[in-house]
Amino acid sequence: MEASFEEFVRSRGPALLRYAHLLCGDAGRAEDLVQDALVKVHRRWSASADLTTPFAYTRRAVTNEYLSWRRRLANHELPSMVPDRAVAPAGDRVADRDLVWSVIRDLPRRQRVVVVLRYYEDLGDREIAGVLGVAEGTVRSLASRAFAALREHPELTEVQPRPRRVTQEQP
CATH class of the missing domain: 1.10.10.10 (Winged helix-like DNA-binding domain superfamily/Winged helix DNA-binding domain)
Structure with a gap:
């Protein structure tokens, strides 16, 4: 694998962030998910031969972070100022x-x-x-x-x- 970790994050980071946002529905939590997953992937980046498909590997890491029981226990924050749904005319x-x-x-x-x-x-x-x-x-x-x-x-x-x-x- 030729690409550096920084190049990978720069090129594929937005796609990972979009995926995480779709999973959790919150931009801040999505950033946390991706950051935590990238920290774990970075630890294995240079030493691992199984990173032939780094995007798939990292997407799985994001998924595992989202499904993690630790994250569910630690993440009980609910924004109080943001409405639950956008108010828009019916039929929109x-x-x-x-x-x-x-x-x-x-x-x-x-x-x-x-x-x-x-x-x-x-x-x-x-x-x-x-x-x-x-x-x-x-x-x-x-x-x-x-x-x-x-x-x-x-x-x-x-x-x-x-x-x-x-x-x-x-x-």
């Missing part, structure tokens, strides 16, 4: 997106990781299983439970799909 796409993210934020951590890796990182079941260190069947099970929870969530069932514009064909 931003409001719908914020609603969906607030519901996704309530999913159990491993289910949320699966949703983020599948739809925002565009990974398949095999790659997600590698990140989580589980079998592919476990990934499918976690995804199934996450989607069931999203389908059954009362706030999402109230959201009506927007009618599609129908264009009339001209003869």
Whole structure:
């Protein structure tokens, strides 16, 4: 591996930060996740031959930090000045997106990781299983439970799909 750790962080840091933000839903916590993961990766950077895919390795480190029981016990901070959801007119796409993210934020951590890796990182079941260190069947099970929870969530069932514009064909 030719790239230095600093070059890696400079080039791939924003993608790691985006991934962490999608996992935890908070920019400050995302920065902490990435920083803690990068500290652990840095310790192994020069001595490790298994860093042939440093981004995948570091993404897994970020995931492990997010799922860590220590972090869950230590992280009970809730911002008091920031509203839970953005206030926007009904039917606004931003409001719908914020609603969906607030519901996704309530999913159990491993289910949320699966949703983020599948739809925002565009990974398949095999790659997600590698990140989580589980079998592919476990990934499918976690995804199934996450989607069931999203389908059954009362706030999402109230959201009506927007009618599609129908264009009339001209003869």
